Amino acid sequence: MNLPDQPAADHVLINKPMWTHMELPSRPTDVTKAATGSGSAGRKRAAVSAVRMRRPVSSLSLSSSVKGKLVRAGFQFTTDLQDLNPEHLSAEAGVSQQEALEALQAASSGHGVAPVTALELLQKEEEFRSIVTFCSQLDEALGGGVPVGKVTEICGAPGVGKTQLCLQLAVDVQVPAVFGGLGGQVLFVDTEGGFQVQRLVDLAGAAVRHCSLLAEDEEQRVAMTTFTVESILSNIFLVRCRDYVELLAELHLLPGFLSDRPRLRLLVIDSVAFPFLRLHDDLSQRTRLLQSLGLRLIAVATGHNIAVVTTNHMTTRLRGGQAQLAPALGDVWGHAPSIRLLLRWEESRRLASILKSPGHMDASVQYQITCQGFRDADQSERPQSKRPRTQTDQSASSRKNTGM
Amino acid sequence: MVVLLAGMCPGLDEDLLRSLRAADIRTVEDLVSSDIEDLAQKCSVSYKALFAIRRVLLAQHTAFPVSGADLYEELLSSTAILSTGNPSLDKLLDSGLYTGEITELTGGPGSGKSQVCFGVAVHIAYRLKQSVIYIDTTGGLTASRLLQMLQTETNNADEQMEALQRIHTFRLFDVCALLDCLYGLGGGGLHKVCVGGGGSVKALIVDSVSAVIAPLLGGKQNEGMSLMMEVAAALKTMAKDFSVAVLVTNHVTRSGSGEAQPGLGVSWSHVPRTRILLERVESAASGRRSATLIKSSRQACLIKEDFDLQWWSRAEGGRGGGGETSGKRKLDETDP
Numbered sequence: 001m002n003l004p005d006q007p008a009a010d011h012v013l014i015n016k017p018m019w020t021h022m023e024l025p026s027r028p029t030d031v032t033k034a035a036t037g038s039g040s041a042g043r044k045r046a047a048v049s050a051v052r053m054r055r056p057v058s059s060l061s062l063s064s065s066v067k068g069k070l071v072r073a074g075f076q077f078t079t080d081l082q083d084l085n086p087e088h089l090s091a092e093a094g095v096s097q098q099e100a101l102e103a104l105q106a107a108s109s110g111h112g113v114a115p116v117t118a119l120e121l122l123q124k125e126e127e128f129r130s131i132v133t134f135c136s137q138l139d140e141a142l143g144g145g146v147p148v149g150k151v152t153e154i155c156g157a158p159g160v161g162k163t164q165l166c167l168q169l170a171v172d173v174q175v176p177a178v179f180g181g182l183g184g185q186v187l188f189v190d191t192e193g194g195f196q197v198q199r200l201v202d203l204a205g206a207a208v209r210h211c212s213l214l215a216e217d218e219e220q221r222v223a224m225t226t227f228t229v230e231s232i233l234s235n236i237f238l239v240r241c242r243d244y245v246e247l248l249a250e251l252h253l254l255p256g257f258l259s260d261r262p263r264l265r266l267l268v269i270d271s272v273a274f275p276f277l278r279l280h281d282d283l284s285q286r287t288r289l290l291q292s293l294g295l296r297l298i299a300v301a302t303g304h305n306i307a308v309v310t311t312n313h314m315t316t317r318l319r320g321g322q323a324q325l326a327p328a329l330g331d332v333w334g335h336a337p338s339i340r341l342l343l344r345w346e347e348s349r350r351l352a353s354i355l356k357s358p359g360h361m362d363a364s365v366q367y368q369i370t371c372q373g374f375r376d377a378d379q380s381e382r383p384q385s386k387r388p389r390t391q392t393d394q395s396a397s398s399r400k401n402t403g404m
Numbered sequence: 405m406v407v408l409l410a411g412m413c414p415g416l417d418e419d420l421l422r423s424l425r426a427a428d429i430r431t432v433e434d435l436v437s438s439d440i441e442d443l444a445q446k447c448s449v450s451y452k453a454l455f456a457i458r459r460v461l462l463a464q465h466t467a468f469p470v471s472g473a474d475l476y477e478e479l480l481s482s483t484a485i486l487s488t489g490n491p492s493l494d495k496l497l498d499s500g501l502y503t504g505e506i507t508e509l510t511g512g513p514g515s516g517k518s519q520v521c522f523g524v525a526v527h528i529a530y531r532l533k534q535s536v537i538y539i540d541t542t543g544g545l546t547a548s549r550l551l552q553m554l555q556t557e558t559n560n561a562d563e564q565m566e567a568l569q570r571i572h573t574f575r576l577f578d579v580c581a582l583l584d585c586l587y588g589l590g591g592g593g594l595h596k597v598c599v600g601g602g603g604s605v606k607a608l609i610v611d612s613v614s615a616v617i618a619p620l621l622g623g624k625q626n627e628g629m630s631l632m633m634e635v636a637a638a639l640k641t642m643a644k645d646f647s648v649a650v651l652v653t654n655h656v657t658r659s660g661s662g663e664a665q666p667g668l669g670v671s672w673s674h675v676p677r678t679r680i681l682l683e684r685v686e687s688a689a690s691g692r693r694s695a696t697l698i699k700s701s702r703q704a705c706l707i708k709e710d711f712d713l714q715w716w717s718r719a720e721g722g723r724g725g726g727g728e729t730s731g732k733r734k735l736d737e738t739d740p
Contacts, residue, residue, distance in 0.1 A: 053590025053641055059634040061580040064627060074407035074431040092407075113585070115537065115572035115597065119565055122547035143548075150543055284622050291619040298543035299577040319662065334513030335615065335655050338544040356514035358522075359549040361691065361714075 054079055060106045062099075069093045070103060078107040125149075129182055131173045131266060131307055133165065134207075135376050137365040138352050142339070145172075148182070148265060148307045150358075151297050151336060153272075155312040155327040156343035161350070161369050162311040163194040165343070166268045168374040169309060171203045173266040174232050176223035179211055184265025185235040187257070189250060191274045195238060204232040206372035244275035244289065251296055258304050267300070271311040273328045287332050294336025310337065327355075349377070406432045406465065413460040415453050423447040432461050482647045486534075486606060489527030492711035493520070496680060496695055498702045501649040503606065506639055506675060510654040510666040511682030516693045516713050517653040518544045520682070521611045523716035524651060526553045529570040530563070534606040535597060537648075539574045539585065541615045553716045572597055579616045579631050586638040594646055605648055610639070612653040614667050621669070629671060636675040652676065666698070677701060685710060 054077040057070050073093040075081055081089070081104060090100040130145035139145045146152050146169060154162045170188060175181025188195060208229060215221050241247040247269075258264055272293075279286045301308045312333070317326040327334065327342075334340075340356040353364040366377035408431060410418050427446045429435050435443075436458060444451040487500040494500050501507055501524070509517045525536045538545065550571065554564045576582050589597075589608075598604050617635065620628030643650045654672075656664040666672075666679060673679075679699040685692040691714040697707045 052592060053587060053638070053645060055587040055591070056634070056637075058630065059583045059587070059638070061583075064630075076406065080407055113574065113581075115574055117569045118538075118547050118550050118571035118573055119568040121545070121573055122551055122568060125547050150546075288619050288621075288623055291615070295541075295577055295615060295619060302543050302575055302577075331512050331656060331658070335542065335612070338542065340514065358518055358544045359546040359552070 055107075057081070057103075057107070060103070062103055062106055066095055066099045066103060069095050081107040128305060129180065131169055131182060132175075132180070133168060134172060134210075134374050135352075135365070135367045137376055138367055141352075141354055141360060141363045141365050142357070143360050146307050146309060147339070149301055149305050150338040151294075151301050151308045151310065152339040152341065153310050153312055153327070153337035154341045154343060155314060155355075157314050157325070157345075160343045160345060161374075162343060163192075163270055164199075164369050165374055166270050166309060166311060167195075167200050167203055169266060169307075170236055170268060171200070171207045171232055171373070173307070174227070174235050175207065175211060176220075176227050178220050178223045179214065182265045183263070185237065185261060185263045186266045186268065187237045187239065187264060189239045189241055189247065189267070189269045191241050191247060191269070192271055193240070194270060195240075197233075200233065200236070201229060202371060203373040204229045207232070241275065244279060247272075247275050248289065248293065251293065251300075254300055258300070258306070264304075265306055267297075267306050267308045269297075269308070269310045271313065272333075273311075273313040276329060277313070290329060290333045290336070294333060297336065298338075408432060408435065413457055413464070415457050420447070420449060423449065432465055436462060484606065484647070484649075486524075486528055486532065486649050488520070488524045489531070490520075490523060490711055490715045492709040492715075493680075493695060496697050496703075496707060496709050497678060498700070501607065501651060502677075503647045503649045504643050505677040506643055506650040506652060508652050508654055508666070508676035508679045509682060510656055510679060510698075512656050512664060512684075515682040515684055517682055518542070518611055519713050519716070521609050521651065521653065522550055522553060524607065525571050525609060526550055526557070526567065526716065528607050530554060530557050530567040532606070533570070534603040535570045535572065537572050537574070537589065537594075537597065537605055537608045539576060539582065539608070539610045541576055541582070541610070542612055543575070544611070545573060545575070556716075570603065577616065579620065579635065582610075582616055583631075583634060583638060586635070586642060590638070590642055590645070605646070607649045607651065608639075608642065610650070610652045612655065614653070614655045617668060617672075618655065632668065632672060636672070640675070656681070673699070 056077055057075055057080075058067050060067065060078070070081075070093050075089075075093065084104065086097055086100040086104060089095070089104065090097050093100070095103070128148045130139075130142065130147045132139050132145040133142075154165055156162050166188070170186045173182050173184045173186055175183070177183045208224075208227060211220075211227060212224055215224050239250055241250055254267075276286055276290060279289075297308050297310070300306060313328040314325045315328040316323050318324075327340070334356075337356070338358055339354070342353045342355050344351055344353070350367055350369070351364050352367050354360060354362050356362075368375055368377050408416065408421060408424065408429070410416060410421050424430075424435070424443075424447060427443060429438060429443070440451060440454050440458065443449075444454050447454075482504070484503045485500040486503070487494050488497065497507065509520055511517050521538070525538055528534050528536050547568070550568065551564065554567055558564060574585050576585055594605050613635065617628070617632045620631055622628070639650050639652070642648060655667040657667050659665045664681065664683065666681065676699070678697070678701070681696045681698050683694050683696070685694050691712045692710060693713055694708055694710050697703060697705055699705065
C-alpha cells in the first residue's frame with residue numbers, strides 16, 4: 001500500500017484523519033497547534049489528548065423552547081456555554097435571566113454518578129436478606145425468598161392464592177431479625193378489595209406461634225415480646241385505590257411516605273392489573289402509563305431497598321391457533337418485574353412456577369395453603385384443598401418447618 | 405453553528421466582533437457564507453483581513469476527506485472483536501461483538517436478554533481481562549448471578565473478585581440521567597475508570613435502552629423522539645471515538661399478525677448495526693433459547709441458532725446442556 005509519508009501508526013484514535021497535502025495559499029501565522037506544520041504526528045498527538053465527547057446543548061434537560069433559542073443563537077455544545085455569565089447569555093440567546101442561569105447550571109454540572117463495581121454491589125446484596133414465604137421449597141427456588149430491592153410479580157388465575165401469598169409476605173417481613181427475618185413494615189395497596197383482616201389475624205397468629213416454638217436463647221425471647229399479633233397488624237399500612245389515577249397518585253406520594261418510615265421493607269400492590277384492565281379505549285396511553293409505572297416501581301425498589309410485590313391476572317393469548325393463558329397487561333408490563341411467579345392448579349396440586357428470574361432457573365414447586373397460611377406441600381399424596389386441616393396435621397406440618 | 409468568539413483566530417478581536425454583530429453576523433456559517441466585499445464595506449474593515457480570517461475559519465471548521473486506505477488502516481488498528489463466550493451466539497455475530505458498533509438484543513420478557521448481557525460481561529471481565537461498563541435500567545442486575553457465572557469459570561476467589569472489580573455498574577431510571585452518564589463517561593469518566601486498574605474499557609452494555617425511552621414516545625409528548633436520537637448519537641459517538649463495543653437490549657412489540665418485532669419503532673431500527681431476536685423455545689428444557697439474526701451487514705439475515713442459557717454456568721470441560729450444571733440450581737418436584 002503506497003501511503004503518503006506518515007509517521008508509524010501508533011494505535012490511537014483520531015477525530016480527524018491525517019492529510020499531508022494541503023492546498024492553501026499563504027495563511028496567517030499559526031492558528032492552532034493542530035494545524036501547524038509540526039506534521040501529522042503533532043496533530044495526532046494533540047487530537048488524542050483532546051478526544052473528549054462534546055455534549056450537544058440539545059441533550060440537556062431543559063425545556064425545548066430554551067434549547068431551541070440557544071441552538072439558534074449558535075451555542076451548539078456545552079463547551080460554548082462555558083465561561084459565560086447569565087446576563088451575557090440571556091442577551092445573546094434571547095432567553096430570560098432565570099432560564100439562562102438554569103442553562104448554565106445544566107451545562108456545567110451533570111456528569112452523572114460514579115460507577116459502582118460489581119464487587120461492591122455483591123457486598124451490598126449480601127447484606128440484605130430476602131423475605132421468606134414459609135414454603136421452604138419455594139424459598140429455596142428463589143434463593144432465600146422474595147428478594148429486597150427488586151420487583152416481583154405473582155400471577156395466576158382467580159382464586160389460586162395470590163392475595164394469600166401477599167398477606168403471608170406482609171406477615172413474614174415483620175419477623176424479627178434474630179429469627180432471620182427483616183423486622184420491617186409493610187405498605188399494602190389494595191385495588192380489588194381483597195384484603196381481609198380476619199385472615200391476616202389467622203396468619204399473624206400462626207407466625208407468632210411458629211416463632212415462639214423456635215425461640216431458644218434470651219435474645220430471641222426478648223424479640224418475641226414485641227412480635228405479637230397486635231404489633232404485626234400495626235405495622236401494616238393499608239391504602240385502598242379505586243382506579244388507576246389513585247394508584248398513580250399514591251405512587252407519586254410514595255417517596256415522601258418512605259422518607260418518614262425508614263423501616264418499610266415491603267410494598268404490595270394487589271393487584272396492578274385491575275385498574276388498568278378497564279382502560280381499553282386508549283391503549284397507547286395505557287402502554288405509556290404502565291411503562292412509567294414500572295420504571296417508578298423499579299426506582300423505588302432499588303433506591304429505598306424495598307421489595308415490591310405486585311399481582312397480576314391471567315388472560316388468554318392466541319398463539320398459532322391455540323389458546324394459552326398468559327399474564328395480563330401484555331409484554332409492556334412483562335418487562336417491568338424482575339421476577340415472575342406463576343401460581344396454578346395442576347389436577348389437585350397447587351404449583352408455583354418461576355417464569356422469569358435474573359438469578360435462578362425456571363422451576364416449579366408444590367405448595368399448599370392451610371388455615372395457617374402459605375406452607376410447604378404435604379409429603380403424603382392426599383389431595384390438597386382449602387379446607388382447614390385437623391389439629392394433628394397442623395402440629396405435624398409446623399414441626400416440619402424448622403428454621404427458615 | 406459555531407458562535408464567533410474573540411481570539412478564535414488572529415485578527416478577530418473585540419472591535420471586529422462588535423461590528424460584525426452589528427451587521428448581523430454571529431456565527432461562523434454566517435461569516436463564511438456572506439459576501440466579503442459587501443461585509444468589508446459595511447464594517448469598514450480591510451478586505452484582505454476579512455479574507456484571511458475567512459480562510460482560517462474554513463480551514464478550522466471543514467470536514468476533511470479521508471482516503472479509503474487510511475480508513476482501512478484505522479479500522480485494522482482500532483477495531484477488536486470480542487467473543488460473547490457462547491459459540492452459537494458468536495456464529496450469529498460473525499465471531500463476536502465488534503468495537504465501534506452498536507449491537508442490539510431484542511426479545512420478550514424472560515427471553516434471556518439480561519442473562520446474555522451478564523454472560524458477555526463476565527466473559528470479557530474474566531477471560532479477556534478488560535473492563536466493562538454495565539448500565540442497568542431494569543433493576544435486574546444481580547451481582548450474585550455474576551458471581552455464580554464466575555464460580556463456574558474459576559474456583560480461585562481472588563480471580564473472581566478481580567473480575568468482579570472490572571465490571572463497573574450504573575443504575576439509572578430516566579433518560580436524562582442516562583445522557584448525563586454517557587456524556588460524563590465520554591468527557592473523561594472512561595479514563596478514570598481505566599486508571600482504577602483492570603484494563604481499558606472495551607464494552608458498554610445498556611440493559612435496557614427501551615425501558616427509559618419507550619415511556620416518552622407517543623402521545624402528546626414531542627420530546628421523545630429527539631431524546632431517543634440523542635441517546636443514539638451518544639452511543640454511536642462513544643463506540644467510534646473510544647473503540648468500545650456497545651451492546652443494548654430492547655423490548656418487543658407484537659405486530660398485527662402476532663409476530664414479535666423489536667420495539668422503539670423504525671427510527672431506532674437504523675441505529676444498531678446488528679440485531680438479534682431472542683425467543684423461548686417451547687416444549688424444551690428450560691434453559692434453551694433461540695436467537696435469530698434480523699439485521700446484519702455481514703451475514704445473511706434470518707439465520708437461527710439455538711443455544712442454552714446455561715452455557716455460561718457450565719462446568720469447565722464443556723459439560724453443558726441438560727445434564728448437571730454447577731451454576732443455576734435446578735429443582736425437581738420430587739425433592740424432599
